[in-house]
Amino acid sequence: MMQTLLLVDDDRELCALLSEYLRHEGYEVTLAHSGEAALQQLERTTPDLVVLDIMMPGISGLELLQQLRPRSAVPVLMLTGRGEAIDRILGLEMGADDYLSKPCHPRELSARIKAILRRCEGTQGSATDGTFPTRTLQQGALQLDPGRREAHFAGAPLSLTSAEFNVLAYLMQHAGQVLGKAELTRWVLHRELSAYDRAIDVHVSRLRQKLAAVAGEHVELIKTVRGQGYQFIRSAS
Numbered sequence: 001m002m003q004t005l006l007l008v009d010d011d012r013e014l015c016a017l018l019s020e021y022l023r024h025e026g027y028e029v030t031l032a033h034s035g036e037a038a039l040q041q042l043e044r045t046t047p048d049l050v051v052l053d054i055m056m057p058g059i060s061g062l063e064l065l066q067q068l069r070p071r072s073a074v075p076v077l078m079l080t081g082r083g084e085a086i087d088r089i090l091g092l093e094m095g096a097d098d099y100l101s102k103p104c105h106p107r108e109l110s111a112r113i114k115a116i117l118r119r120c121e122g123t124q125g126s127a128t129d130g131t132f133p134t135r136t137l138q139q140g141a142l143q144l145d146p147g148r149r150e151a152h153f154a155g156a157p158l159s160l161t162s163a164e165f166n167v168l169a170y171l172m173q174h175a176g177q178v179l180g181k182a183e184l185t186r187w188v189l190h191r192e193l194s195a196y197d198r199a200i201d202v203h204v205s206r207l208r209q210k211l212a213a214v215a216g217e218h219v220e221l222i223k224t225v226r227g228q229g230y231q232f233i234r235s236a237s
Contacts, residue, residue, distance in 0.1 A: 133146050
């Protein structure tokens with residue numbers, strides 16, 4: 001079945017260029033040139049992925065993402081202007097899966113889209129030993145089902161973005177081990193860690209907030225190992 005994309009950008013010329021390339025790559029592409037139009041489209045149908053421009057008149061990309069996340073975990077790839085680091089960080093904190101600076105090459109956009117869709121399906125990443133878990137993972141009251149893409153704590157469902165789900169899956173799979181930021185970036189985001197790249201840090205931060213909300217602020221499930229990376233604390237039970 002053809003995978004569907006919603007491309008949200010007020011730059012009509014850029015939309016035409018990117019949509020033509022993506023359709024040639026085998027995607028079904030729907031266009032929305034404003035946040036308002038995107039919301040109307042998302043009320044009618046849910047695409048496999050949303051490509052979302054940050055800077056738009058009316059409802060901005062960040063505002064749209066803020067409205068979208070409480071009711072949908074659809075993967076979101078943000079398009080941001082060069083140098084807009086704070087927008088990228090805010091977008092990741094609000095639940096975006098990845099970002100790409102504009103102007104972008106259609107081939108790179110396609111590669112990022114494929115990477116996001118691939119990890120959402122729970123398939124193997126590009127790292128040599130970064131095989132995504134296939135069996136249900138259990139650590140104490142926390143349970144993760146990679147096949148169904150579901151997470152539960154003490155039986156209650158956890159609402160996670162696709163990137164947060166995959167970060168948690170890799171950390172739980174390697175519980176007790178320290179995973180470096182470079183490894184997690186490669187496995188989860190399917191790209192190399194670059195200077196000043198805080199994407200994984202933001203995803204981990206958001207994940208911690210959601211785990212603390214159900215497990216309690218005093219319970220540390222993910223530990224920061226200074227200068228090395230992150231470690232999921234293995235359950236004693």
